[in-house]
Every structure is written in C-alpha cells, then in structure tokens.
Amino acid sequence: xxxxxxxxxxxxxxxxxxxxxxxxxxxxxxxxxxxxxxxxxxxxxxxxxxxxxxxxxxxxxxxxxxxxxxxxxxxxxxxxxxxxxxxxxxxxxxxxxxxxxxxxxxxxxxxxxxxxxxxxxxxx
Amino acid sequence: xxxxxxxxxxxxxxxxxxxxxxxxxxxxxxxxxxxxxxxxxxxxxxxxxxxxxxxxxxxxxxxxxxxxxxxxxxxxxxxxxxxxxxxxxxxxxxxxxxxxxxxxxxxxxx
Numbered sequence: 001x002x003x004x005x006x007x008x009x010x011x012x013x014x015x016x017x018x019x020x021x022x023x024x025x026x027x028x029x030x031x032x033x034x035x036x037x038x039x040x041x042x043x044x045x046x047x048x049x050x051x052x053x054x055x056x057x058x059x060x061x062x063x064x065x066x067x068x069x070x071x072x073x074x075x076x077x078x079x080x081x082x083x084x085x086x087x088x089x090x091x092x093x094x095x096x097x098x099x100x101x102x103x104x105x106x107x108x109x110x111x112x113x114x115x116x117x118x119x120x121x122x123x124x
Numbered sequence: 125x126x127x128x129x130x131x132x133x134x135x136x137x138x139x140x141x142x143x144x145x146x147x148x149x150x151x152x153x154x155x156x157x158x159x160x161x162x163x164x165x166x167x168x169x170x171x172x173x174x175x176x177x178x179x180x181x182x183x184x185x186x187x188x189x190x191x192x193x194x195x196x197x198x199x200x201x202x203x204x205x206x207x208x209x210x211x212x213x214x215x216x217x218x219x220x221x222x223x224x225x226x227x228x229x230x231x232x233x234x
Contacts, residue, residue, distance in 0.1 A: 049223035051222070060222055063221070100223075107175050108215070
C-alpha cells in the first residue's frame with residue numbers, strides 16, 4: 001500500500017527558506033499516471049494547492065507562489081521536495097504531500113493518497 | 125477568496141440528505157472534472173469523489189457527485205454523525221495552470 005510521509009523543520013525564521021521532503025513508500029515515484037504534489041492549510045483555513053512535479057522533473061506551480069517555490073524530485077530515493085523561500089508568517093501552515101492521479105482518458109482524478117501532514121511555523 | 129465557491133456551512137439531521145454546491149467557471153469546472161475531499165477534524169483530506177461522480181474504493185454509496193456546466197454538487201444521503209467534517213471541491217484550472225480548491229464547507233450533523 002502506497003504511503004507518503006512528510007519531513008522537515010517545524011520552525012522556520014522569517015525571510016529564510018522552508019524545506020520539506022516527502023518520502024514515498026510501497027510504490028515507485030516513477031509512474032506515468034501520477035504527479036506528486038504539495039498542498040498547504042493555514043491554521044483554521046482551507047486548502048491551498050502549492051504545486052506538483054512529474055517524475056521526469058516537469059513542474060506546475062500555484063501562480064501566487066511561483067516566484068518563491070521550487071519542487072524537485074529524486075527518483076533514486078523515491079522522494080520529492082518542496083522549497084519555499086523568503087517565508088513570512090503567512091506561510092505558517094500544515095503542509096501535505098499527495099499523489100495526483102490522471103486516468104487513461106487524460107482526466108484529472110484528484111489526489112488519491114495523502115501524507116499525514118507536517119506543521120511548519122514561521123516565527124523568529 | 126477561493127477560485128471555486130462553496131457555502132461556508134451546511135447542516136442536517138441524521139438520516140437526512142444534504143447537498144453542497146461548488147461554483148466555478150469555464151476555465152475550471154466547465155473545462156475539466158471535479159473532485160471532492162472530506163477532511164475529518166485533525167486529519168489529512170481524503171478523496172471522496174473523483175471525475176465528477178466516481179467513488180474510490182471504500183467510499184460508501186451514500187456519497188454522490190454531479191456536475192452541470194460550471195457548477196458541481198456533492199450529495200450525502202442517510203446522513204450520519206461521522207459525516208461531520210469539512211468538504212472541499214477541487215478542479216484543474218486551465219487559465220491558472222494549476223489545481224484550485226473551493227473554500228470548504230463545514231458540515232454539521234445536528
């Protein structure tokens with residue numbers, strides 16, 4: 001059974017870079033039907049899609065975060081990564097990694113496997 | 125301000141049928157499929173409905189989805205106390221080239 005697990009610092013200082021890792025177990029990240037994405041949720045608020053990556057390295061980012069976000073992948077370690085620079089208190093959130101599925105018809109099937117989430121607080 | 129619009133709250137009594145709406149545009153719901161997520165308190169979201177009206181394995185058939193034009197709906201029949209959760213719609217947006225979520229609907233079982 002596929003599992004995703006986020007890891008990284010729980011506290012980041014303002015203006016610094018937030019770095020998270022998502023480790024995929026129970027399956028390969030090298031699949032043509034899936035993207036690997038990040039979603040965040042500020043305290044008491046809704047879900048916000050951050051971006052996604054294909055195992056080949058192609059990426060899509062939320063336009064509102066694009067200037068500060070980088071998502072990368074290491075297929076040899078079955079991991080993908082989130083880097084968000086110049087963070088402020090507004091970046092405080094629970095960060096989830098998730099698998100995004102596309103069906104054979106090309107339609108987007110959504111995020112079918114999620115990590116448990118990791119809380120990141122931006123504070124000095 | 126979310127790209128997809130949902131009512132902030134909904135409620136019903138056990139056994140009742142409730143619906144949650146999700147309104148978008150020709151760039152998202154009108155152009156692609158809608159997915160719905162259930163988020164129980166303190167847990168990660170769970171995919172509830174994909175591609176407008178399909179249920180992943182393990183999701184009870186009390187949950188159903190529909191789409192018409194630029195709007196979609198989630199229906200829950202035979203409401204149960206364990207359905208109390210936040211529900212989010214989502215879709216790919218061709219203009220933004222990314223996934224957009226609704227603001228979420230908090231469902232209360234009275």
